Amino acid sequence: MSDLPALSRRRFLGATSAIGLTGVFGAGTTGTALAADGSGVVPVNWPGLGSYPGADAAGKRVTAILAGSSRYLIGPWYAATYTRYLPDGYIDLKGTDERAVRLPAMAAVAATTALVTDTYDPRTLSAANATIRTRNLIRTLAARHRANNTDTATRWGNGWQTALWAYYTALAGWLFWDRLAADERDHLAAMLVWEADRLTTGNDVHLIGTGGEQLYMTRRDGTVVTPGDSKAEEDNWSAAALSLAAVMMPNHPNAARWTRRNVELLLAAAARPADLTSDRTINGIRLSTWLRGTNIADDGTLHNHARLHPLYMVAFDQSLYQGFVFGLANRAAPKAALHNITHTYAALVDKPFPLPGGGTSPIYRENSAEIYYPEGNDWGTHFPFYFGNFDLLVTLTGQDTGIDPAAAKWERLHNNAQLSLMSRFTDGRTYGATSENTYYGREHRIGAMAGQAYLTLFLSRNSTGNRLRWA
Template structure:
């Protein structure tokens, strides 16, 4: 007489054990596996033209600094009693504690997996470089609150950004991580992606033109949130939320570069008109960005907007059309749009100046005016993927050469391979970490395009 009750009990157990990831991570022993990169698909030689060589050298210089002076003398990373690195920072701000090792790991992992890592340049063996990268990424994931260990970070303003860089680096080196750390990394990615499913993108201006965040475009936040979402969808295609993540990534991609005119744009992208996707704007016509209270060229050149092809192509997938939405307008605004003086600072003209790497800042720059790597990364993506079509006299490759040569000149000043002389050139505390991520992005753009040229597609994308 107990058999029906026993059967009911067994059925209950069976269904409960198929529960998958939630905000607090996998609740049972059921796991959704990461889809590994098929490296055998990428057997062609890396490009060796002059621009490719400069980008490669710049990335290796950034790797050298990361693995020597930065890791050893600045961060002084050591394992603590947990067996993981103590990602200590002079500041208690999580951005400095997690964004910086995540960015450095991204640059090193790319150099390793694309076959250009050179211990003769960095002074650090390949094995040591890989181990340090694994240790940094593992510590970032271990500290995420979803893993219920140190519970230091998770859900922060920039958390998706840190999860993207560390998650991407982990994906490149996936088989080198322990099963335990693979679980921590996966949980981190799922947790950060899931939290956006019930959120909507932010806008600088709403649909009526009202400024919601004075002087503070949300292009950057929306773009890095999108990055994490599509990375999760690509890495975990069999996760029950994968389609939802990809759909939400499209929302954030479209929002990040939306112009006021897009509120009336009937062009169909992924099954819906543009004005269905966007609820406001984050750029000004014809494509420049207001941030920190000024027209800010550096926010026209954020790497988060342009990384999608290097994720989708690694998985052998076509890149969603939304990943290049209005990027031609952004590039037009830095290469061809004229700013008159007055009202803008003398001498006026275009942001990019013929024959020089120097950039014109119509209203100044609070980050310094010695930053060139972000523009080089933008230029390389623009000519590689063809959205420099609105540039006029000179296309992306012309500007990329100017900006990359300047980056290399900056790095040659220092024996340890770092780039900036100080705050007067770039005042961001993570400036060296940022160049590691940008040069990683630039090199991966060049390397992947030589392997499997990126193809965009505009098919409908559903949440289900």
């Protein structure tokens, strides 16, 4: 895995990528990549973005992870999961729950990123066939969303996590815009608009509407609303959908509402007690006035699953991904996405926690890829890329200032450990025994992280200069 050669990165797939598409799906699949279409989506201007050779050490590691993961997901996993087309021409998702929707959406992020950046490894499946499979995932997921589907037995949407599923699907579709037919593009836009609009109905306490899910684990008065269950992750994955909608459809009538709500959710996700009395204003929002609670401690730690949980501390990767989302449109991401990241990263690297047998240790073990979970880990035993991905994002966004060792050192340790896990298999997968990572979407999570990490590298270490900007 680690010996995978770095390839020259083009802006988008060449003409050979469309081989077979007309015969399978009909004509009209390769429209312009530079002009907004009827849905109002402005595609990525790939020719204007420069290139990224991936020749730096971190780039070689992430390239190898993405190439292997995408090869597994769009190869063996897809082949075993999707064995038939339904009468309406879509693949059978086999349900409407997280397993049926989130997993293929994450796989699509990995595959599209690998294909459009020439990091795809075709040793077991050609790029042309991988393109067909990837397009199947995108077009089916979008068509089955309730914005486009009246069949209650097959539609998804309007759920606790569905904004995240829509984000993954829409991101994959945006990257693959040149490969999609007009109706497929419209389905993607309608899906993302529907989920983004739902999120703008909330306020400074509630995620949606004026009841139900709240933005904070702990209220301003100290009342713990959801003991041991930070709302940070839900807030920042909801923000992701809003950010992508605003970037993809900047001229939409609701774009300003999506932009504002994105900032609100980013700030709520990372809110600390100290923020409740802070006069600081970020992206037009004064913290002490708007925030109604907190999700992380002043030291940057947070609790989820009734424990201090390092895996949910690095879930702020979703906030940092906004750098590449806005960067693909040559725009600055909101500074709110960086809020309190340094505190959380310092808690991973420098904060000592008691050891069972005496003494202390930080979460990041000295000169080791091993992770210390002060209150245990209920998800399994092997998560190096969850941390290596976050290390890389912290490095590229400069959020490790004053922290020693710096994030680049930890990225090397953790991502080399990830490559070691992958080297055990020939098909690109990461995990063996279920006990290593008990999440049923473990391979898909690796792929989605790898795709978004690579896109962040693409924007940060671009031939035209660093395109990650914050304002």
